[in-house]
Amino acid sequence: MTRAQLVCVLLGLAIVAALTMLRTSDPPLLKFAREVTFDEYQRLAPRPFEVLPVRVVDIDEASLEQFGQWPWPRDRMADLVDRLTEMGAAVIAFDILFAEPDRLSPRSVMRDVGDLDPALVARLPDNDETFARAIAGKPVVLGFGLSNSGNYRPPVKAGFAFTGESPFDAPPRLAAATPIRPELETNAAGVGHISLNPESSSAVVRAVPLLLSDGEQLYPNLALEALRVAQGASTYLLAGATDVADTITLIRVGDFVVPVTAAGELWLYVSPDRPERYVSAAEVLAPGSAATEARAAIGGSIVFVGTSAAGLLDIRATALGDNVPGVSLHAQTVEQILSGRFLSRPDWADGLEILSVAVAGSLLVLLTTFVSPAVALACGLLITVLALVASWLAFVHGGLLFDPLAPIVFGSIIHFAATAYRFLVSDRERRVVRRAFGQYLSPSLLYRIEHTRNALRLGGDDRELTLMFVDVRNFTEISERLAPTEVVHFLNRLLDALSHHVIDNEGTLDKFIGDSIMAFWNAPVDVAGHPGKAVHAALAMRETLARLNEADAFGFGDERKVAIGVGIHTGLACVGNMGAEIHFNYSAVGDAVNVAARIESACKDIGFDILVSETTAKALGGCALLDAGALPLKGKTTRTRLFAVVGGKALATSPEFFELQRIHGQLIAALQVRSPDTRRILSMAKLKAGGLAPGLEEFYRRIPRRADHFPAEETERGGAGE
Structure with a gap:
């Protein structure tokens, strides 16, 4: 290597390091360029429009011309609810704020006249009361907006359960909300926020926050709440990353699983705005046979009520470059969930793109320095093409958003700098300016989440579960020999290693009870072959514990080995949210739970580490079992036949x-x-x-x-x- 080549390499690597640090800081300009790139992808391959049971009842110009200017009196909104209910709407969600009393109420109008008997005025109709009576007992979801003042918090009509760390700090913050009239919020079946991009400075709505948080409570958005009410679900289930705090990866609502960003936002994959999505409010309110077409569109649909009238200023820009009513984006959110066509940007995408800048940049520096400009240019173009193709294929076939632009632009800068140095200093005789674009993106390992389209029933359902109890043997003796902090370290090491097998086999970790684990299968979603998955988890625990003991992972030496007992039983149990309104857990109770716990205790008498009930044994396939006898378990009037799980x-x-x-x-x-x-x-x-x-x-x-x-x-x- 000549001195000129060494200087070229060092200079190039210094530029690579500087640009890598710039990409790591991710300044606003890079974010904007990345978002514009993803917009272009959607314009090239938008989500196809499908006729789904989602409609927008549009308070459009024709409706305002027929029924008068906005705001309409709320007795007319009550008529709209009655008509939509009569037409068979599954849910009626209002993308409208009802924060102030209806000034058009007869009672309000006459109260302002003065010199009238208050008792007489009090007997006049009140439109808010009329509207409240209309929505009572009906699947109506009301919306609330964000406010910069006050301390109002809207009611939450559903429960939240979550796995992993608390997700309350993940979503965008709710400082205060616009109030909903008390009589309306009381009678509504659901309440959701209508903010589409509260923390974005861009006019384009690219991601919708499905949740907001005030640090103590989560608040769903209008579309998510409408989907919940439509299915009669009572609880949202949130899944977070196991290794990162304050993140959300999935939201389960009813039968649907929604992949989201770490902040609980849904990347909007929009479809072109189509007339089939809308029904004019004037058509809904039309008398008799005039509403036939509206009835056919509304029946069985999730209906969003909003406005496209230009003067009401609820027009939003989409990634396709269209200006659409804000209410249509709520409808598109539900359409996207129903169709199962999602976009996602994996948590590791930033790391991969930063790595690509460093790797591709370093490669280009070496190529530009040691090979001919033509070869370096060809390699740079090849890398660019591969990066663009890989990014595009990931979008089209996996809905994954990887940014090819920043690595390519940075690669271009690196290649230009190295080429310019060679052109000016070490290769003046050639005088050829070479440019290349590069990104290193390995498409061999793509991120994937299993959607379970099975029933999600929370809040106290009777389900057949396979329950597992795991207990550490001689824990009292172990804890007596250790300091309290050492006991905690021992339990964390052991229970973490064992509990991973529950998750890997599609089980639900219920709780840790001291040195014990309680887990179950087949809730909150159905799990095919759940008895076998539970037994496979137990066998994996046995192997893991053997490896930990062999490696002396607990530091006990050869004189003491850690042992566990595992009891498994399949039976009917009640599973759901249990506890108090201010704090509850998703858990299971019932006789089947007690039987599983007793079976685990029976391991001590039988002298074997994994026992299953006869019910579980009959449901297994491909396991080596031995009859362990019929034991009189505590609290049971009849004997329970048990089997020892020898192997797989x-x-x-x-x-x-x-x-x-x-x-x-x-x-x-x-x-x-x-x-x-x-x-x-x-x-x-x-x-x-x-x-x-x-x-x-x-x-x-x-x-x-x-x-x-x-x-x-x-x-x-x-x-x-x-």
Whole structure:
């Protein structure tokens, strides 16, 4: 390497470092360029318009011409609600503020006249009361806006459950809200905010905040609340990132899963504005047969009531460059959720783009310095094309938003600087200016979220669950030997390692009870084959604990190994939000929960680490099970038959387990009749059990003491491998 080449490389890498730091800081100009790029993607491939059960009842110019200027008296709004309900609207959501008393009420008008008997005035109709009576008992959602003054907080008509860390600091802040008339907010089925981009300085609405937060309570937006009321759901379920605090990744409402940004915003994937989306309010209020077309459009639909009249100033710009009524964006939000066509910008997108600037920039510096300008230019163009194609394909096929512009522009700057130096200093004889655009983007690993389109029923549903209890053996003895902080460190290390297997197998972590874990499957969403997933999680826990013990992860040395007991039962339980109005947990209660807990305790008597009930055993496929007897569990009037989980499918189909299964059946039969061959058969079982699974030796050592757990009047199986 010549001195000129060394200087060129060092200068180029210094520029790469400076531009990488600039991209890391992400100044407003870069954000704007990135957003414009994503707008162009939508213009090239907008979300196709689909006829979905979502409509906008538009208070348009024709409606104002027929029924008078805005605001309309609220008795007319009551008529609108009655007509929409009669037409079969699934939900009626108002993108309209009802903050002040109706000044057109007869009572208000006559009160201002003066010199009238107050008692007579009090008997006059009040439009707010009329409107409140009209919405009572109907699926009506009212909207509230943001305010810079006051301390009003709107009522929240739904519950919120969340996994992971508290999400209250993730959404945009709600300092104060425009009040809703008390009689209206009381009778509304739902309340949601109508703000489309409260924290954005851009006039283009690109992302809609589905939630707002005041630090103590979450507030859904109008579209999300309308979707909840339409399904009769009572609770929102929020999922956050396991490794990042104050983030939201998913919102589940009823049957739908909505991927969102860390702040709980939905990237709008808009479709062209179409007349089919709108129904004029004048048509809805038209008498008799004149409303036939409106009736066909409204029936079974989620209806948003708003205005497109230019003088009412509710016109918004979209990524497609269209100016549309704000209410249509609420409707498009629901359309997007119903269609399942989402856009997302993964949390790691910024990191990938920053890395691409550094890697592509460094590569371009080396190419420009050590190869010919033509080769460097060709490589830069190739990288640019690959970056653009990869970014476009990610958008079209995965709805993923990756910015190709900043890496390409920065790569161009880097390449230009290195080429200019070579042109002016180290390669003057050639005098060729070379430019290239570069970005390094690996499309081999794309982000993916499983949508579960199954029922989400919260608030106390009876469901068949598979419940698991996990408990640390001899925890009292362990805690006596450790300082309190060491006990906490031990539990955090152990429970974190074990609980990951619950999540990996689609389970729900209910709670940690001291040194115990409670988990369940098949709620809040349906999980196919949930008994098998629970058992697979238990087997994975066994393997993880063995690795931790082998590596002395807890620092106990060889003298003490950590052991657990796992009890699993499948049965009917009540699952939902439980607790007080100010604090509740999503949990399960019922006899099935108690049975699972008792089975876990029975592990101590049986001498084996994983036990399942007969109900769970019958639902399993591909597991190696051995009959552990029928035990009288505490609180149960009848015995409960249990099975020891020896291993998974590989062991269940092995000749060694088939042989052990046969001998186990002989052993149970011998125990039932007190056969003198019991000891010989037991020795054979111990011999066959060696090495198949940890703990089987202790399991067989205790069996003679548990002969009463195998009553002769019952027909027992030796095991289960199906």
